[in-house]
Amino acid sequence: MELANLYQSINLIIPEIVLSIALIVLVIADLIFHTNKKIIPFIAGTGILVTAIFVINQFNYIGFAFSTATHTARSFGMLAVDSFGVFFKLIVIVSSFIIVLLSLASDEIQKTTDRIGEYYALIYGMILGMFFMITATDLILIYLSLELLSLSSYVLAGFTKLRDRNSEASLKYLLYGAVSSGLMLFGISLVYGLTGSTNLYIINTLIQNPHINLFTLSFATILIFAGIGYKISSAPFHFWTPDVYEGAPITITAFLSVASKAAGFALLIRFVKTVFVSYETNEGFWSLIEVFDWQSILVVISILTMTLGNFSALWQNNLKRMLAYSSIAHAGYMLLGLVVLSNQGLIAILIYFMIYLLMNLGAFLVVMLIANKINSEEIDDYNGLGFTSPLLSVSLAIFLISLTGLPPTAGFIGKLYLFIALVDAKMIAVAIIALLNSVVSLYYYVRVLKHMYLVKATASTPSIIPSTSNAILLLVLVVPVLIFGVYFQPLVEFAKDCIVILGI
């Protein structure tokens, strides 16, 4: 590898470098200030903000990093820095910053102040893993980044050790994770055996060869999907989600449900687009290499995911667990954007993620603030809260209505664009199933409202008034959900600029 190439490649991974430096600073600071750890969250937050600046700056640096330049005239690297990747990095970095703020407000996390340095260091580990996952175009790097993300999250899921459920969550997460990452590694080795390469672009060229062994390729791909499907908690790899989400500290649950899912989606979309798509039509549809009918498989997975998620959520009494199932359902909706295999669908996913970030983190924030006070996430304990804690209840109501996808909230716009993409691709039946699913989801979201508002407050109903800083954070999440519901132009404008996936 030439020096110039290396230099240019390093330019392309500045955000990751900054993140690593911040991580080191964080660890050292943790050692220096071991008596007064109040400064640690601020270092963590600052590091994330600085990284964010470099991530935004990356919109100007598009290209492949660490290309080997040996195979073909055009060289493909191990990393592809493109607007699509930058978009997802932004999603990750914004949600990370909100998670840091959430952690500051969380009683659960504040009880473990002596280990707070490790907590943030592990979050940084997750961010780093996600960043590489989002940009990786090499199977080895994909696997490594996935493991980096997973290992950090296994520890974080059981971090507080306050309840038995913490350890249970951590262990379950580890076991499921180990199995799926093993499957994925097996799939990767099969693909390597088949094509002799780990680079997605080269694999793409090679599998267009009609003599390829279809069975092995399909089998290997399904195994790789298992690994990615586990990260985005799509059926049938979703079983860990409810237990882990319920058991993990709520900040980590929120982080997993947004950032980790975003990284998984970025990986899945990039994988499908770079490996299986031969060209893009003028109408923005992706033409698949005809080795296997991936589209039908994705349709089935998507419908299964949302249906299982929604129907299981109907029976939940714990709000955290219910939100876990709801996040499974949302993964199903978002898969719809991939199912249509078009730029229109990709835009829909990006729009959905921006909105999902706001409404899901918002919902978790409210649940956390309420749990801080009443020490419970059971829906029955929310009885009458609507009358004693108006700010929190109204915000939660708005987030839940947005998650259902009713106008005039932003959630409607997210769903609308997904359905537009489906109708555009003439997949009406799928659209109908998805819409029926959102009717089902209405029932369990509204159930929370029922407990908050339809049950009268009693003398024992606590009155929860969030601190000023938390109230501001809440408003920062609520107001856009309402504004984007009636004026969504900026979202779409931004999304349409972020659909460039570097390809052949």
Next chain:
Amino acid sequence: MIGFPILSLITFLPVIGMIIILFLKKEQINNIKYLTLIITAFQVILSVVLLANYNYSAAGVYEEGSFQFIEKFRWIEITGISWLGTVKVDYFLGVDGLSMPMVLLTAIISFIATISSWNINYSAKGYFALFLLLDTGMMGVFVALDFFLFYIFWELMLLPMYFLIGIWGGPRKEYAAIKFFIYTLFGSIFILLVMIGLYFSATETLADGSKVFTFNLLQLMNPSNYNYDGILSPFNPNNLRLIAYIALFAGFAIKIPMFPFHTWLPDAHVEAPTPISVILAGVLLKMGTYGILRISYPIFPDITRDLMWWIAMFGMVNIIYGALVALAQKDFKKLIAYSSVSHMGYVLLGMASLTSVGINGAIFQMFNHGTITAMLFLIVGVIYDRSHTRGLNDFGGLASQMPVYTGFVTVAFFAAIGLPSMSGFISEALVFVGAFGVESIRVLTMLSTLGILLGAGYMLWTLQRIFFGPLNEKWASLTDLEFREYAMFIPLSIIIIFLGIYPSAMLDLMNTSVNTLVQFVNTGFNVSSLSGL
């Protein structure tokens, strides 16, 4: 014309009121109530201003030029996606003869419902804030001329309605509220799908000559705007227009509510507090039939012609079934709820005739049903407030105890039966005259007349059971109407009797538009004549 955006004002005034209420303290119950009263009264004044400036000869329906009080500007515009073109959504309001009666109705009923809400004191702040939000949603549906905007307003009503039934309702309020919510959401997903389908099937030519996909209802009514391969395009031999029509119709039918989608209505009515029942019966049910007239008919005239027999059939079933079930009721409110189902059947029947007389009758019936049923629910509310029971057999002889009340009840009941000199008579007569003139649905029309007989049956029987016969001693202490109740009953009675004697006041308002609509539906989207385009 008027120099200010009057339709936006009449639509969003309640939201402004809601925001003010949110800043008031919850102890200031009287201020909140008076504010709501002032806002709804102002809405009535604005609607009268609209009426005074209304041009009776402008048709509307599908011509943008002849809509009145138009407000139109670009709301969302996304350019620069080569494979998709420009995406645009307009903020587009306007009224014509189809919507003008509904705007008047909404303003009047909201005002009356506010008066009727006066004795609500349990978290009054939330109640009136939600009430005003509901008001905006209703008004918006009737003035929106862009499908997207229409849909937003349509859905905007769901949440306030859920809470209004769910928090301030009766014993089974939770069940009724969620049933209403899920039913209507189920209906609106079909509307949403058809909306997206239409969006991809038709384009609008902008001023600069470029073609963009459109949600504009009026552009969707122009067959020459459709692509050749759109899934809902009449030119596409494999189009899904029939399925889309049925889906859209089902979405609206749930709101009407049309048999067999009516089961949410009795539950919602019985559990809802009186003012919300008034709004529900007075305005919300009209949205279904209004949606069919505003969207289904002119966008799918070809399918409408094919399916008119079925619409009439469902109208007939609604009339007979609603009346029969009403006969069997022992609960006063449930009886009125089912009579509502029956009376909305007349609207369907009149619409299905596709004649000018029939559709005039249908819209007039929508207005009359709004006022009459609102009054009926207020009547139930009055007696329930005093006696805390609604059982039809629990009363007897109230006429001597509450003579003035009985007088108003008689007016409302006879109007509901369709006695001449009451508004209900005119609209039902027009519906029957219109429908009878159409050969294919004549038998259905004749069967439907049974509904009048049954209607007279359950109404008169109710009158007899509650008001005549010996006075049940238990109720010897009931008092007659008070001032607030006069304020609700007198205006409604005046409207009912005035329109019974001088129906032209309302019919002239809609006649031009209805004629245009009838002509358009009977000739529009004729595929054989379109193929030359």
